[in-house]
Amino acid sequence: MTARAVGTTDDSPVRIGALAPLSRPGWAEAGRHLVAGLELAVREVNAAGGIGGRPLELLIRDTAADPARATAAVDELAGLGVAALAGEYHSVVARAVAARADELGLPYLCSSAVLDALTDRPTDLVARLCPAQSHSWRVYADFLREAGHTRIAVASQPSVYWAAGTRLLREYLAPHGGTLVELDLATLDPAAVPGELVRHGATALLLLTGIPEPAGSIVRAVRQDPRLAGLLIGAPAGQPEFAEWAELLGADGAAVPFLRYLPEHLGPLGTRVAAELRELLGEAPSFVALEGYDTVAVLAALLRTRGTRGTRGTDRAQLASGWPLVAVEGTRGEIRFSRRPGVSVWQWAWPPVQVTDRDPADPARFRALHQG
Template identity: 70%
Template sequence: MSTTPVRIGALVPLTRPGWAEAGRHLLAGLELAVRDVNDAGGIAGSTLELVVRDTAADPQRAAAAMDELARLGVAAVAGEYHSVVARAAAARADALGLPFLCSSAVLDALTDEPTDWVARLAPAQSLGWRLYADFLLGAGHSRIAVVAQPSVYWASGTSILRDHLESRGGTVIDLDLRADVCDQLVDHRATALLLLVGTPEPAVPIVQSVRRDPRLAEVLIGAPAGQPEFAEWAASLGTDGAAIPFLRYLPERLTPLGARVGTALRERLAEAPSFVAFEGYDTVAVLAEVLRAHGTDRAHIAASWPRVAVDGTRGRIRFSRTPGIGVWQWAWPPIQIVDRDPADPGRFRLRYVG
């Protein structure tokens, strides 16, 4: 191979307060895909190289990393998990003229204005969270309590849930995180509690309190953002962390590529790979095809988004313009609602398919 590598940047939350476990899975997928690309001959004879920067869930740190990566001459940037961080990165990508393929962040308003420089693999929050609201209604829950931390992402999620549920006869109740959550659930006669908060704090102690309160034995706990997906959740909560439905972006059956990648990811992570790891792999798979077809010129890469057609681990990936979304969007990735099985918290149960 050529001695001059083709470099792509990678934004990943690897340290607190970032969701480091999600970042570890995202990076595993990115790195595995880079290895596979290079084993298959690289990019026109050149090695593909990943330049990783830890965002630690800090938007300013992500913006600074985008500036640095642009100076280093990367052809494009991949990754990021946290929506508020990806939003900052997308704004810098647009300003710098640097292609950014966002792996996992779902916030609808990833940019303030439409841009040709940014594309996204994860589904928009409005799609997934509306499906989650439909699931709640179908399961007989119309009085939904929400406990949320201050964040653009959590506020957006609450708004989506409220609009969708209230238009169908449901009620969304905002709980005060500073007060006793269990007492508030009883007072408001809520039948479901949604955790729009970080993990392990304060999500884990909230779950433990609700599970131990005999007044709330019939209350469903939900976590649409996917907190129960990762092994840390099961390790912290055991059976208390089971039967808490969440969104994940996997099909009922992986593609043949996905099955092979899943095995390799399990070996790399020493645990079951999350949907975030598959998002990471697919991100590099798309960028590699773009680089092979269009070279490393940044403008050519950005212009190629509408022509992408790549077989990923979870289906065929194509980008299009979606109403209300300012970036090129894979419309749509597969969406499931799953939970951990109370009889075996290491196993997931499929509850709903979007």
Template identity: 70%
Template sequence: MDELARLGVAALAGEYHSVVARAAAVRADALGLPFLCSSAVLDALTEQSTQWVARIAPAQSHGWQIYADFLLGAGHGRIAVAAEPSVYWASGTRILRDYLAPRGGTVIELDMRALTPTAVCDELVDSRATALLLLVGHPEPAVPIVKTVRRDQRLAEVMIGAPAGQPEFPEWAALLGDDGAAIPFLRYLPERLSPLGARVETVLRERLAEAPSFVAFEGYDTIAVLAEVLSSHGADRARTAESWPRVAVEGTRGKIQFSRTPGISVWQWAWTPIQVVDRDPAEPNRFRVLHAG
């Protein structure tokens, strides 16, 4: 961030992981450098309210509560989370527990620093959990956990979920095959793309030789917003930051506008459409929409 600021960039976009984005957002605020966050969902991107940072992706608390509604609707009240140490995974666990507990749900934490995939299976049996959520990295240890749980006959009725979206990517299907199907995750897409979204999907599908992920649409929308802001207000950093609340850009998934949202310290698009989807067991390269919020 410091190097880019010294180079004189007008604004920054991108990142990928919430922990990286938080570090970038905090520094952008300190430097007075406009930062448009495309994919990271961690609620607290900055510790205090900032005018310099805006975000396309929905906040984790919003999306993961929709995922929790899906779990309850599917009859899952005892939820095990296989989690690694990370502010992102810890935040997700807290959101799930705070939302599920008043509704009769229970969250059981499994510390992946101490457990092997086989030990995870034993814990699932002992805890009588009906769902296991993967709050871990991909491909390790997510892929070995899925393979081991799928092969344990004691857990044939246990649902595996991955709210952070690991099953979206082609590598997931390549590594897991049929085992990677029927694992619900969050995807930030509407039931139908806007006309712009449909055109973008066609172009990306041709270039990628496969269907684009929702992350591709986040990326396109980020560039569309920055292009509009910079063309309308020039490259002055302060004027860019001042323009966030006046943005009204047609994106691939609807009109993008930023506002102040309770509990969120950055300018936020509230909200992109959200779905819970999985890979169809009958056709793992096809996605099924299970729930929308």
């Protein structure tokens, strides 16, 4: 066995490169929760003896929602000898990370980016914990349909992710008589959105936008327009999950349904981890924090079973060959990876999906409206 083989006396760390949006224009609060989950799991792995007696080390890089910056970080981390990559929240950034990781032969476990086509071609090097967009947004479409919404407007910014979401919603709703009206925020001022909703007779508005703006201005404009008193505002991408949303909008931000990747009830592991994350974060952990924890749990199991005999060439390929063999207890259920139609990477099929909102009576409390 070489000096870096599993079970040797080598106590050098096993490194994992972690990517997350920790500054604007990224959703920095999501990045903070993701990193909290990653770091908690690393501490627990090391407290239990690490990887074959070697400590697990996390090298964190801020992507700031910038694909070019993320690609440069992948190159840097590969040069530093990481065994695998983890993390990222924004789909367009995760696509860039996955593409570069595939080129370099570096295993990557995507924590929290849902775009179906995470890579342009099928790859054995990349796996994903969160559900594919085509799965989770179908659950959201079912929620809209069951609530009786057939005339739906989407206010969107230019993005591959938002465009994919619009297409998926249209495909799912059309067979049931649903119509989608697109409001292009590249040309439409947020103050003009209420008038367009009235003109098109929409009963629901979906915010396919970033926060704090233009989402905040649109919500306030719609809530203040008496003509739209019965209109549903939705945010399938999960903007209301984070405290920033409640701080930005207060009561106006309640009753905005969004997608949340949690079961109806957490099991013992999820309950314990959520409690510890609450202490670390000083607030209730989002599902993104649990995704971070689960990411390290999976990678640690993979490293223990597939070996850590180095970080280049065939050793990384050997590590990635373990995706279909993984069976790990996660905070939200048992994690196994498989191939799914239309998804180019190894996929956990499926994490739990629910549609949730903030309770108008207490915006700090969440209500589960629909379970997928």
